Amino acid sequence: MDTMAQERMGDRRVTLEHLRSFVAVAETGGFLEAGRLLHRTQSAVTQSVKRLEEYLRCRLLERGQGQNTALTGDGARLLPEAKDILLRLDQAVRLMQQPELKGHITLGIQPGENTEALQPVIASCMALNKGLRVQVLSEISSRLIEMLEHGLLDVVIVCRNKEEAVPEDTCRHLLRLESMVWAGSRVETFSAADEIPLVVSVETCSNREAAENALKTAGMRYYLSFVSPSWGGVCSAVAAGFGITVLGQSELGDRHVVLTEEHGLPSLPSMRTELRTKSQSPVIRQFCELIKGLPAFQGQA
Missing domain, CATH: 1.10.10.10 (Winged helix-like DNA-binding domain superfamily/Winged helix DNA-binding domain)
Structure with a gap:
């Protein structure tokens, strides 16, 4: 050689x-x-x-x-x-142990760090299953749920800040349960007299809903200091110092500082990452089992 x-x-x-x-x-x-x-x-x-x-x-x-x-x-x-390396090997072994998948699947995922890990897995799944076509749509959870209900998506991975009722024909699996936290660019303490600068997405997502509900319940004033159409824009604006926001624990970046009740901020609910489908198709159900078994979601729920 x-x-x-x-x-x-x-x-x-x-x-x-x-x-x-x-x-x-x-x-x-x-x-x-x-x-x-x-x-x-x-x-x-x-x-x-x-x-x-x-x-x-x-x-x-x-x-x-x-x-x-x-x-x-x-x-x-x-x-x-x-x-x-070990994670990729484990994923490849899991994919090869499953019967070959064939067909077309439409998958909706909410943008964010906790779903970005799925991208290489889906790519590997398609590479090892030549007859499989996965079309991925990145959108806020409320819209993904609506599209699932109207039959426009086969599978969705969504984030919710509370457990909610789902239609009887919807199969739901909890992939991850994690803490939601206040994130800023530096350590700072707020008082009841302060008007808090809040960085949020344009659309009402679980993070924005949790932040606004918590502040309103606590009777704390806030204003929207930066509104972004993307999750990445929210994270960048927070890191740049425009204000604070709410993130899932897995969404925190190196430039983010966690703020707690000790800094004058109200408590937050947990974030639920859920897999949902209405399909009875064997291929789609097998695909869902593959996602549920990913190491990233093991021991998280």
Whole structure:
């Protein structure tokens, strides 16, 4: 095999077992706990991480007193990449274990960080199922629900700030239940006399509804300092300092600061990410089962 071919194949000394061991230690904080998680001996996990460090020529973990470990700078750089590799492998295995999907599916998803993770999964699903066509529409949840009811969409993934009744012919599954939080660009405290600058989307979505209802219930004054037609625009405006908004915990960005009741803001409801369909089609039901089984949604509801 020539040098260029070897480069394309990558360094085969680094195995999935090495990456699994490293990720397990990083997430559990110790070799003993990682061994239990992976059903391997502590010494086997230790050797896997040691070999990985040797191959990469860097230290990934700092061994502390007792069984405790901490990521080094290089370890912190590798962790998200290693997790992504393992996640993609898991998704590919799940897709291949399912019967081949054929047909046309219209899927509606609300824009946001918590649904952006679905995009590579859907692309992979289509790549592995040549007879499948998925048409994706990104729209606010209230409109997606309306389109589902009128038969314009087969499946929707929507965000709601409360559990609500659905028609009897609608199948609903809770994918994730997470906290909604106030987000700003800096730490600041508000008083009852303040008029709060609120960044919102043009359309009334679950986030905007939760923010306005919470402030009204608390008797706090606010004004719309920035109104954006897109979720990305809302996040950018908040990060730039135009005001505060409400986001799901998974939607927080690196430039966002979480504000709480200690900063004078009212409490918020939880955010429900739900999968809904009205179809009895075996292909669509199988597609829904695939989404429900994604690692991103495991243990979240």
